[in-house]
Amino acid sequence: TQSEGTLSGNSPIKEISPSRSLSLSPPLATVRGARTDMSASASSAGDEKGVAAPPQPQPQEPAPVEQCKGANGLDKVVLREVRGCSAEVYLYGGHVTSWKDEHGEELLFVSNKAIFKPPKAIRGGIPICFPQFSNFGNLEQHGFARNRTWTIDTDPPPFPVPTSNRAYVDLILKPTEEDLKIWPHSFEYRLRVALGPGGDLMLTSRIRNTNADGKPFSFTFAYHTYFSISDISEVRVEGLETLDYLDNLQERARFTEQGDAIVFESELDRIYLGTPSKIAIIDHEKKRTFVVRKGGLPDAVVWNPWDKKAKAMSDFGDDEYKRMVCVEAAAIEKQITLKPGEEWTGKLELSAVPSSYYSGQLDPDRVIQDSSVPEDSIS
Numbered sequence: 223t224q225s226e227g228t229l230s231g232n233s234p235i236k237e238i239s240p241s242r243s244l245s246l247s248p249p250l251a252t253v254r255g256a257r258t259d260m261s262a263s264a265s266s267a268g269d270e271k272g273v274a275a276p277p278q279p280q281p282q283e284p285a286p287v288e289q290c291k292g293a294n295g296l297d298k299v300v301l302r303e304v305r306g307c308s309a310e311v312y313l314y315g316g317h318v319t320s321w322k323d324e325h326g327e328e329l330l331f332v333s334n335k336a337i338f339k340p341p342k343a344i345r346g347g348i349p350i351c352f353p354q355f356s357n358f359g360n361l362e363q364h365g366f367a368r369n370r371t372w373t374i375d376t377d378p379p380p381f382p383v384p385t386s387n388r389a390y391v392d393l394i395l396k397p398t399e400e401d402l403k404i405w406p407h408s409f410e411y412r413l414r415v416a417l418g419p420g421g422d423l424m425l426t427s428r429i430r431n432t433n434a435d436g437k438p439f440s441f442t443f444a445y446h447t448y449f450s451i452s453d454i455s456e457v458r459v460e461g462l463e464t465l466d467y468l469d470n471l472q473e474r475a476r477f478t479e480q481g482d483a484i485v486f487e488s489e490l491d492r493i494y495l496g497t498p499s500k501i502a503i504i505d506h507e508k509k510r511t512f513v514v515r516k517g518g519l520p521d522a523v524v525w526n527p528w529d530k531k532a533k534a535m536s537d538f539g540d541d542e543y544k545r546m547v548c549v550e551a552a553a554i555e556k557q558i559t560l561k562p563g564e565e566w567t568g569k570l571e572l573s574a575v576p577s578s579y580y581s582g583q584l585d586p587d588r589v590i591q592d593s594s595v596p597e598d599s600i601s
Contacts, residue, residue, distance in 0.1 A: 293338035307421035353441035390416035444552035452507035
């Protein structure tokens with residue numbers, strides 16, 4: 223049985239029934255109520271005059287899923303929700319590069335110097351770190367999933383929770399012969415990116431060991447999320463108080479967080495261990511809070527490169543560190559190990575809400591049951 227939980231008590235992660243097949247370029251939908259009323263009105267008018275009424279323009283709403291070209295001709299999928307929220311996913315990297323609210327405001331950070339040209343990874347958005355986070359292993363930095371071209375999965379295995387939401391796309395990544403030379407394990411990585419009716423962005427990763435030789439494999443993982451913020455000096459991260467962390471700036475020495483919240487006054491690069499299922503990024507100037515909910519991902523990375531490291535990165539603007547912060551749902555300290563046939567599920571749900579809370583009450587209207595998120599998300 224698939225061992226999966228919900229990411230909040232009142233609002234489970236919204237997943238899609240497999241009976242709703244993906245249409246890459248569905249026709250523009252028609253508002254049914256308006257169409258019915260207008261047709262009736264036109265028919266009535268025609269009957270009175272004894273002639274057919276002229277056709278009436280039909281109100282239309284954007285297609286929830288559209289495949290098109292992005293930067294440098296790379297394929298991407300655009301997701302739209304009827305209230306105006308949107309998200310964009312590049313097939314290169316299975317990489318979410320945009321998440322906008324109903325006002326069209328961008329919620330993710332992508333560098334103005336980002337290079338949309340393989341094999342360079344895209345700087346910003348939500349890179350996927352698999353099968354290795356950072357240099358925790360012998361592979362290239364952050365593994366190879368973010369440097370590969372994924373394909374659209376038209377027949378994914380069933381998701382357990384049906385919903386009527388249509389703004390989602392399923393992608394799949396399998397190893398190439400070159401991948402098997404550097405990481406000799408057969409796998410299927412299925413990624414669903416979905417946009418909820420309220421504008422929440424949801425990513426669900428399902429990684430299965432398909433080795434035919436009976437061998438298990440282990441990996442580390444992260445959703446390397448870059449959030450767009452007003453100014454790094456105006457931001458604090460809550461939910462990681464009193465936890466142990468590994469400091470990447472001090473050879474991964476272990477410390478315990480002493481502050482009531484994480485604030486930024488210089489470069490910061492930490493891996494927090496055994497984190498809760500909910501973390502908040504509070505932007506005082508924008509009066510906005512990003513709420514990060516996660517399942518199957520016990521760790522969290524917090525990173526800002528500050529000025530010196532920003533200037534040293536060719537695909538990152540010198541002052542852009544002021545407008546971004548990375549808070550990453552991850553599984554790093556303890557590797558995930560899968561036997562042949564086993565599947566791991568890692569979930570991420572992002573919300574952007576007004577900042578009207580105080581510390582310890584990140585989301586008073588939405589209760590989360592931490593016990594509902596399984597520590598063991600392998601089936």
